[in-house]
Amino acid sequence: MTPADLSLTVLHAVRRAVDEGALRVDVPARVKVERPRGGGVGDYASSVALGLARPAGRSALDVAAILKERLRECPGIRAVDITGPGFLNFSLDGDSDGRLVREVLDAGGRYGYSDALSATRVRLLPATEVRAALVTETVLRLLRAQGADAAVGPEGERMAVLAAPADFSLQALGDDAGRWALLRPAAHDHVLAGPPLLVQHERNPLFRVRYAHARARRLLRNAEQLGFSAAYEERVDAGPLVALLGDHPAVLLSAARLRAPDRVARHLEAVADALLAFQHTVLPLGDEKPSAAHRSRLALAEAAGAVLAGGLSLLGISAPDQI
Template sequence: MTPADLSLTVQHAVRRAVDDGALRVDVPPRVKVERARPGGTGDYASNIALSLARPSGRSALDVAGVLKERLQGAPGILAVDITGPGFLNFTLRRDAGGDLVRAILAAGAAGAAGAAGAAGAAGPPYGHGSALSGTVVRFAEVTDSRARVVTDVVVRLLRSQGADAGFGGDERIHVLGGDYLPGTLGVDAARWSLLRAAPQDRVLDGPPLLVQHERNSLFRVRYAHARVRRLLVNGAQLGLRPSYETDIHAPELLGVLGDHPVALLSAARHRAPDRVARHLEATADALLAFQHTVLPLGDEKPSAAHRSRLALAEAAGTVLAGGLSLLGISAPDQI
């Protein structure tokens, strides 16, 4: 991990804290990191918590604690320590990208084995966890079409984080009205139109979601998944199999993949499926920017780097498919 990669990772942590409502600040366009000074801890340090303390109305130590929670376990980071009045100190890992990719692919393979009824206990899909274990949530039955779709997905999200969620209680999801038109738009576009908009916003206009264009967020997400499937097919034709063997410089894509568990937990806690949709858009955009580097070009011979990039692309496809599944939207192999 380079200093630029680390800077981007810390910036992502600030953005997640703002999205979660833990911090009320403007996300800085750049986060300064520098080599830890003599007597310090770890490899690098940042004063970001001190610079955000005043605008957030929190102490620097409080801000540092919020960011540390969102940085632990991030790709490339072995440990995060808080020193002095609120400096963040980072100890970097080796081959952290490989650990992340292998974890995603292993979770995806376990989920596929479980769905196929294979012997043995399949692990949970990547991003699912037990953070909300012991939480019981019961929703009242709703009649509004949008509220029904949103509540169904919120129940899925809560269960993905270990909560006991279902219907039969008094808690309600409050959203603006909106028609659910699967007969006109198809199930996928109809659900995306309702789920991509935040609860306080009106639903997305339906017809543009049927257009295969990069301005169509649903198309970008589903197309990115289809591109991964095509890369795997084309790679196999070249004798390439996905296997993360060498470190790949792809901080944006590795960053959003590492953010996936936090995005799902945040969406569950805030009853906000739109957070999942926005995270899938970010994942798709990072994958589509990365895709051109995956397979050999021209006279280039297949190498460990290509196998590693193919594994990273497959991990992105796994995240896209899992997120779309939670939203009740299909992930096609081709478009």
């Protein structure tokens, strides 16, 4: 069960509770699930019960208990626990990581695309200032990736962004570095200094993101030379990497809803850093023979590379196979 699957499962439980008369609330459009915070347990958690408590006229603990009864027998969920004032915590079955990796690899660069905004029509005003124009273009791409009917129109909303300095030149930096300089900061922040983004060094976040993608591709080529390929066969310790891949669809959706490409850029930095920390475990060392663990780690690295490539594509930035 992926985070997106879990979100829909919880939403169906809310709808079922309403249909059965156990809750009297409007069913929300979506339910957010995320990694448990301090005091939480399991693989994922949701605060949906806290949000429904007041309109339902019940305590959050009561709402959580009602939903728990409708969730604990669902396929893919091993256990449901209630913590704190009413957080639902989910422990998934042992192959949840494998399903996530396979979902990413099946979708490739389109992992995280959805029809969540298929009923949404968005019109953005055309912009001439370089940063506003680029943000508008990127937001349209993000919205369409979530199924929205999005276009530039004369009566649309204006993208409120802090303008680039008068001497900023997209051409001088090159398309990739220039786009990162304009899109990585939040709309109310100043654009990034251009020259540091041209340096191939770990202090350069754009370099780290693109280099991490290139490393994922290199690992696949090296593994082929060693006679094995990617296949997620057993759960492996990958630090935060799996969680970050699972969070990717929610990041893309929130970036589209909030008109915030910087959220995608920040997420890609986190994925890149996690992959670069993980990469050293992927290939066999010395006389070590390739094992199921190596094949699983390679599949995870390949999935991370797909997420990086897809995210960069949405920002209009290239993802080279070699750096």
